[in-house]
Amino acid sequence: MNHGRESILGMTGIRNKRKKRWAWAALAAIIAAAVLFHPTWTPAIKSDNSISVLESIDINGARHTVMIRGENRNNPILLFVHGGPGSSEIPYVRKYQNMLEKQFTIVHYDQRGSGKSYHFFEDYSVLTADQLVDDLLALTEQMKTRLKQDTVILAGHSFGTYIGMKAAAKSPESFSAYIGIGQVGDHHASEQDSFAYVLKEAKAARAEADIRQLERLRPLIESGEEMTPRSLIRKYGGASRQIDDNRDYYEGFLLNPEYNGLDVLRYVRGVAETQAGLLAEESARPLPEIVRELAIPCYFVMGAHDYMTSVKAAQAYFELLEAPKKEFIVFEHSAHYPQFEEKERFAEWMAATFGRTERTKG
Incomplete structure (x- = not known):
């Protein structure tokens, strides 16, 4: 039996897996930092006095x-x-x-x-x-x-x-x-106009879920407490x-x-x-x-x-x-x-x- 060698190989495999995970984590961190913090600018305009x-x-x-x-x-x-x-x-x-x-x-x-x-x-x-x-x-x-x-x-x-x-x-x-x-x-x-338009269009499309949502909101929109869903x-x-x-x-x-x-x-x-x-x-x-x-x-x-x-x-x-x-x-x-x-x-x-x-x- 060669349990010692198998144990060493197993530990080596675990260490390699950990190194790979750390490498992937470091790469992900670098990419995240690049996305979050890269310098920002607006492209140049090529003309005199631009x-x-x-x-x-x-x-x-x-x-x-x-x-x-x-x-x-x-x-x-x-x-x-x-x-x-x-x-x-x-x-x-x-x-x-x-x-x-x-x-x-x-x-x-x-x-x-x-x-x-x-x-x-x-x-x-x-x-x-x-x-x-x-x-x-x-x-x-x-x-x-x-x-x-x-x-x-x-x-x-x-x-x-x-x-x-x-x-x-x-x-x-x-x-x-x-x-x-x-x-x-x-x-x-303006919100009354928006509500009337969307309700008319929803009815024309027979969109029952949208119609129900609008009818539920009608009292709140008419009172000014809510806006027509954007x-x-x-x-x-x-x-x-x-x-x-x-x-x-x-x-x-x-x-x-x-x-x-x-x-x-x-x-x-x-x-x-x-x-x-x-x-x-x-x-x-x-x-x-x-x-x-x-x-x-x-x-x-x-x-x-x-x-x-x-x-x-x-x-x-x-x-x-x-x-x-x-x-x-x-x-x-x-x-x-x-x-x-x-x-x-x-x-x-x-x-x-x-x-x-x-x-x-x-």
Whole structure:
């Protein structure tokens, strides 16, 4: 018998298995670290006097991530305010703005508590729309100084229009014009429109489970306690018609260099911690009650099939709003994202409406 040799071989086999497990664990840790912490950037734009930066700056005592892109930094500044709340567009927006970058210097930023501007262990429970407005105005001044320009075209999207309208009303001298894309109107009226649309579509599709869910929610939606389920609005085409906005996020998170794994965690935490409170504020203090006049030109750009923020509610708000110039533009083939779903038409409209006429010299 050779029990000693068998015992030694057995111990050697166990040690080899342990080494392999440790090696695989180390490799997994390296891969996880690379995914979580790899450096982030935005690709360069190859043209004279271009700008393409992704960086963190201080705004009112908090670090904010800003992305600036354009083929000529002397082109008019177009500053976008993302929606959600908490839904940064930096992870994927480049694919939709290549035409705009030829005519404008485009600024995107992650709002306080959102995306790359979310900071672990900070308390966002008392975050208000007024704080976001003050941050936006401070950012505007920084961008004007940095780019040596006197004014900015302000564009809000979805909940970003709530912040944008308040900022434009508070400091009209900061902006040359305001663009509301997927413009927020009366929150409760918009939700009633969304509910009616989704219920009609569910009945047409004979989707009994969806109908039952909506009927259960009806009293809560009618009282303003709940919102029409966004999953159902998406299912029936009230969020997007020409793009898949959720897939854009997944692809942006995984494939684009602007976000790493840690930023994705920040994004998820930011939505979880800030969205409910800010939406409650929007519902309690609807724009038609607090901003009825702008001192600058105002443009509402809506997708005809938008039921995230309904066209009907936006139109009602537009009718009562006073401004030196105002236009209501409908993109017939879009829902909540006309600037992406019909990006060519949007870029053409922007160039025709503003172009170099908004250019200022520093």
